Amino acid sequence: MSKSKANRPLPESLGLPCVGVETHAHLDYKRLDPQELPLVLARARKAGVDLIGNVFLGVEAYAANAPLMRDHPEIFFLLGVHPNDAAESDVARVSDMAALFAADPNLKALGEIGLDYYWKDTPPELQKRLFREQLALAREIGVPVAIHSRDAAEDTLAVLDDSGMEGERVLWHCFGAGPELAAELLRRGYTISIPGPVTYSRNEELRRAVAGIDLSRMVLESDAPFLTPEPYRGRPNEPAYTVFTAQEVARIKGLDTEQVWRATGDNARRFYGLPQAGE
Numbered sequence: 457m458s459k460s461k462a463n464r465p466l467p468e469s470l471g472l473p474c475v476g477v478e479t480h481a482h483l484d485y486k487r488l489d490p491q492e493l494p495l496v497l498a499r500a501r502k503a504g505v506d507l508i509g510n511v512f513l514g515v516e517a518y519a520a521n522a523p524l525m526r527d528h529p530e531i532f533f534l535l536g537v538h539p540n541d542a543a544e545s546d547v548a549r550v551s552d553m554a555a556l557f558a559a560d561p562n563l564k565a566l567g568e569i570g571l572d573y574y575w576k577d578t579p580p581e582l583q584k585r586l587f588r589e590q591l592a593l594a595r596e597i598g599v600p601v602a603i604h605s606r607d608a609a610e611d612t613l614a615v616l617d618d619s620g621m622e623g624e625r626v627l628w629h630c631f632g633a634g635p636e637l638a639a640e641l642l643r644r645g646y647t648i649s650i651p652g653p654v655t656y657s658r659n660e661e662l663r664r665a666v667a668g669i670d671l672s673r674m675v676l677e678s679d680a681p682f683l684t685p686e687p688y689r690g691r692p693n694e695p696a697y698t699v700f701t702a703q704e705v706a707r708i709k710g711l712d713t714e715q716v717w718r719a720t721g722d723n724a725r726r727f728y729g730l731p732q733a734g735e
Contacts, residue, residue, distance in 0.1 A: 464687040467696040470703060472504030472717045475733040477724035478695040479509045479649055480568070480602065480629055480677035483531070484521035496694050497528055503696040504717065506530065507730055509677075511568055511602070513538045515552050522560070532730060533562050534602055536569040542578050542586040550589045557597050564728040566594040567602025568629050571615070574606045584615055591619040600625030600727060602649075609637055616644070625727060630679050634661035635668050642673055647727055649677045652685030652693060655704045666708050671716065675724045676701050 478500065483493060500508060510525060511534045512518040518535050525531045535553055557563045569590045571583050594601045603626060605612040616626065626646040631638070632653060641648055648669055654662050666674075676698050684693035685700040699713075702720065706713040718733075725732055 467499070467503035467699045470504070470699045470713060472699055472702070472714055474501060474504050474506050475721045476503075476505045476698065476702070476717050477507045477509075477675065477721040477730070478505050478678055478698045479627070479675045479724050479728075480534070480651075481508055481510055481680040481695050482513070482682075483508070483510045483525070483680065484512065484517060485681055490524055493524070493528070496696075497530060500695040501530070503699050505695050505698060506721065506733060507532060507724070508695050509534055509564070509724075509728070511536075513568075514541060515549055515556065518556060526562075531562075532564045532728065533560070534565045534567045535563055536567045536590060536602070537586060538568060539570055539572040539583040539587065539604060540575055540578055542582040550586075550593055553590075554593055554597060557599060563599075564730065565600045565602050565625075565627070566590055567600075567627070568604040569601060570604035571608035571612045572604060572606045573608040573611075580608075580611065584611070587612075587615050588619060591616070591621060595620070595624070600627060602627045602629045604629055609633065613640060613644075627675065627727060630677065630683070631665070632659075632662055633665060635665045638665040638669055642669065647673055647675060647723065649675045650701060650705055651677050651679050652683045652689075652697065652701050654708075655686040655700060656689070663704075663708050666705055671709065671711070671719045672723060674705070674720055675727065676705070676720045 510531050623645045629649050630651045631648045678693050678695050678698050680694045681692040702717045703713045706716040
């Protein structure tokens with residue numbers, strides 16, 4: 457192991473208080489290991505992560521894995537059908553989600569939903585139809601939405617606008633663009649979620665965007681097990697590493713890391729209707 461890798465700081469070395477909110481993780485990606493989950497959560501809490509949003513990609517994932525997470529009150533749930541699964545979805549599946557939200561108060565948002573033109577397997581019109589159906593459901597049941605948009609920002613914004621989402625509780629998950637798109641999202645009243653790649657040396661456009669986003673409109677995420685921040689890039693991501701994203705945001709904005717950590721945690725609590733720190 458190289459010296460630089462061996463000397464990577466531990467997440468808890470930042471000394472952050474346990475008030476942070478990690479808004480977007482896939483703790484059940486591929487297969488949830490009931491023995492590993494408590495270890496991941498313990499590392500997150502040691503680093504200062506108080507709450508974690510787990511994103512279930514579809515009704516089947518929720519049914520299989522939500523029961524395994526119910527004994528962990530630090531986890532709140534998001535549920536949605538990903539755009540890459542649009543060809544396998546139907547109106548009945550969206551209706552099934554309505555019933556689940558009605559029955560489970562730990563389901564806090566509909567997501568991740570949106571458009572993905574990076575992968576070419578799912579026709580855009582199918583994705584748009586499913587996206588509109590899920591936005592309509594979110595408005596009907598009164599929950600916020602977490603947006604997935606990859607290589608599809610213009611069409612994603614068009615669907616959101618056509619669906620009357622300006623001023624609604626919309627979170628742009630895994631923001632990776634520059635100041636221009638950030639300005640469009642902020643103009644609509646949306647919240648922007650900053651992931652680990654803000655720490656990557658070549659992501660200057662993202663850092664320029666972060667510099668211009670008011671701290672009150674920003675949250676943090678891991679997107680675990682993907683998009684691991686420096687200095688752990690190359691390893692599977694996990695919620696504890698979100699502290700390094702906060703550290704980079706603080707550096708960009710000339711703020712103290714704890715200030716960013718507390719503010720983004722408070723923003724997430726307000727957005728998702730979560731208990732305030734210490735409650």
